[in-house]
Amino acid sequence: MDNKIEIFKNEQFGEVRTILEGEKVLFCAADVAKALGYTNPNKAVNDHCRAITKRSTPISGKVQSINFIPEGDVYRLIIRSKLPAAEKFELWVFDEVIPTIRKTGGYMTDSLLERIQKEPAVIVEFAQALILEKNRVKALECELNTAKPKADYYDAFINPDDCTNIRTTAKELKIPERKFVQFLLREKYLFRSPSGQLLPYNKDSNAGLFIVRDFVTYCYTGSQTYFTPKGKEVIRMKFQKKYAEELLPKMAR
Structure with a gap:
């Protein structure tokens, strides 16, 4: 495996070493912790x-084993940091560095600059990929800003303890989970x-009808949909109207 290190430089946070393995970006654990002000x-x-992994990397002419961490662990260090600029570090890493790496296979590092000097056409490819990624991020930000007022309202007035995920909701409504999911997709x-x-x-x-909660595990981040009490009642009535005989015979008892 080629564990080629890319070094990201920031005037405020110093240097952070990274390795790109497929679609997975690994960060030098010590560099991240130092940048976030941990003593x-x-x-x-x-x-x-939770997911520390060692990688052999050349340092000062010698191959050494260094601890690297995935994005999820970077986020854990960020939220526990007392550094006032931790949020700024988060924006730099997640909004600039990672998206650029994933789209171009690297950051604007010394190695890339050297390649551009030898092959000027490379800068066009890099710029096009960067523009596409920035447009995608901008579109996502607009979508999130539109949805945020509603999300804030429902998060404030809905008790998460009263909400259930798809599998549990299907069981409560006595609907086979697979058919339940098919219905939810078909009915938009x-x-x-x-x-x-x-x-x-x-x-x-x-x-x-729903709330969405983000989660972070030791190797995965994502979102999960939950049904509110109102959502469960609306779906139950919808099923009764369309699929009473097929899917909800027990609810008539």
Whole structure:
């Protein structure tokens, strides 16, 4: 495996070493902890990170084993940091560095600059990829800003303890889970994201039916859809109207 290091430089946070493995970006754990102001970086990494992995990398002419962490662990270090600029570090890493790496295979590092000097056409490819990624991020930001007022309202007035995920909701309504999911997709309550997650459509008719919670595990981040009490009742009535004989015979008892 080619563990070629790319070094990202920031005037405020110094240098952060990274490795790109396929679509996965790994960060030097010590560099991240130092950038976030931890007085004991090694202890911070051991206390807060769940997916530490060692990679052999050349340092000062010698191959050494260094601890690297995935995005999820970077986020854990960020939220536990007391550094006032931790949020700015988060924006730099997640809004600029990672998207650029994923689209171009690297950042504007010394190695890329050297390649551009030898092959000027490379800068066109890099610029096009960067523009596409920035446009995508901008579109997502607009979508999130539109949805945020509604999300804030429902998060404030809906008790998460009263909400259930898709599997539990299907059991409560006595509907086979597979048919339940098919119905939700067909009736445009939910859609399946490129990563396979079932998420609600952002439309007025869905208001108050669902809440979406983000989660972070040791190797995965994502979102999960939950049904509110109102959502369960609306779906139950919809099923009764359309599929009473086929799917809900027990609800008539």
